[in-house]
Amino acid sequence: MPNSPSDPSGSPAAPAVPADLAIVGAGPAGLAAAVTAADLGLRVTLLDAGDRPGGQYYRHPAPGLGAARPQALHHDWSAFAAREAGLRAHEAAGRITFLPGHHVWTVVPAPGAAPGAGEPAKAWRLHAVVGPEERAATVTAAAVLLATGAYERQLPFPGWTLPGVVGAGGAQAMLKAGLVLPGKRVVVAGSGPLLLAVAGSLAAAGARVPAVVEAASYLAYAGRVPTLLRNPAKLAEGALFGGGLLRHRVRLLTRQAVVAAHGTDRVEAVTVARLDRDWRPVPGTGRRIPCDALAVGHGLVPQLELATELGCATRTAADGTAALELDTEQRTSVPGIWSAGETGGIAGAQLALAEGELAAHSVAGRPAPAALHRRRARLRAFAEAMGAAHRPGPGWTGWLTEDTDVCRCEEVPAGRIREAVAELGARDARTVKLLTRAGMGWCQGRMCGQAVAALAGTAPGADRRPLSCPVPLRNLAELPPDGC
């Protein structure tokens, strides 16, 4: 069997034939890249932590749920359906090996192919944990494309740990994959265009959405009219969301935020306040909206652990998050490693599809169609404009009380983090973490990292977790000594 992910004993074994390209992540970017690369004649191994291709964006019900119209919960489903058909055809022809349920936790130069000084690695080895039983697997490939996507940016507020307060993307994911809602009356709040999509699908699925609470002002787009006009498809998408919200009588409140959630065992109401330009709550403007769930999120954060472990250079994107520095062919600063989609800056599925195709051409050493380059440039510009408009203002920390838990895992309140900064002299998130345990729990700072950095007065850095997911010690022990 060519390119076997692991031997039957379950211990890491070198596959017989390395793939030309290994792709981490089967979301829009990774999927488009896999199909395009296989079209161009490469042998591809595509790995994803989930059971089905599509990533978070095209997350859809398991076959067992028997959904007759999964597209009812999706935008642009045909773009996915076409790529999935391509994937299955290439799989049948042996050009793509798709490995679902594989969570890649590290990428290292393959033994024997380690680079000399100033030389690129000749091959890479990817280590993964497989399935709930966390079996170890390895894949070897000449080139690697990281299409690891993003997770949601959360800004804490009093009451955000109450049951019924869920991530906006989380509510969307649970609806798309499990056909369930967190409540009957769901406030949607935070910042960014995802909120409109979430509110639209929750309402279509039967939830009452009393309000979408957006912290930014859509007036911030005013200065960007040329960029907007170059993206008519995006404008049409916005109008579609707007129309859906009108139909379901959802109110859009801008320059306002949920500054507290109330309840004892679960959320019963939220307080919404006006914000000034810097996102500071304006005193005396708070009012309560009753609800039984709150879906909240402030945009997305590129998921970069694998890339930063490899030493890939990063930049600060317009939305304030750290994103990978990529050239026009989607190459990272590390030779042999490409990346596409949200890892290069949050920009949505359409751009991810285009970038995946660009990366595939580059890996195959073929020039990409000029139209693809133009499309990428246009969509990137739009994303930067959007990111700047929704970037959190520094005043959001004004809605924290001293006892608001910032780190959900380790239950570290804002007061203790402020004390570490003001009295113990912590100047960055890492020192705060060492002094308070914020970010040291199960999620490794994914939920609180952005907030802790803001409280420490620094820009959030790139993800620097030693491993991209918790890995059983036995898997680490099985790593070949020259493999790390």
Next chain:
Amino acid sequence: MNATPRRLVGGAPEAAYTIEFDGRAVPAEAGQSIAAALWGAGILAWRTTREGGAPRGAFCGIGSCYDCLVTVNGRPNQRACLVPARAGDTVTTQEGTGRAELAV
């Protein structure tokens, strides 16, 4: 017309069965995660925190926050949003670290 997620996507599950949550029967459909089955029954909390004993359930819905940890068939610290609900599963509220039986 009352919209529901199921009406929106149409169709029917291959199988429907129950799982047990803290002694209570909860319906589940083939392909749902444990978290989805619990949400479907209006249950939003299934663990308490180590320090404050506060109730928690699913937050991120995609396996990255670890807030939905639960004990499934006696095995603690399972992410309910990732683990499929299977016929006959016994799910119990997880307290603290989920290792109460090891406490001295």
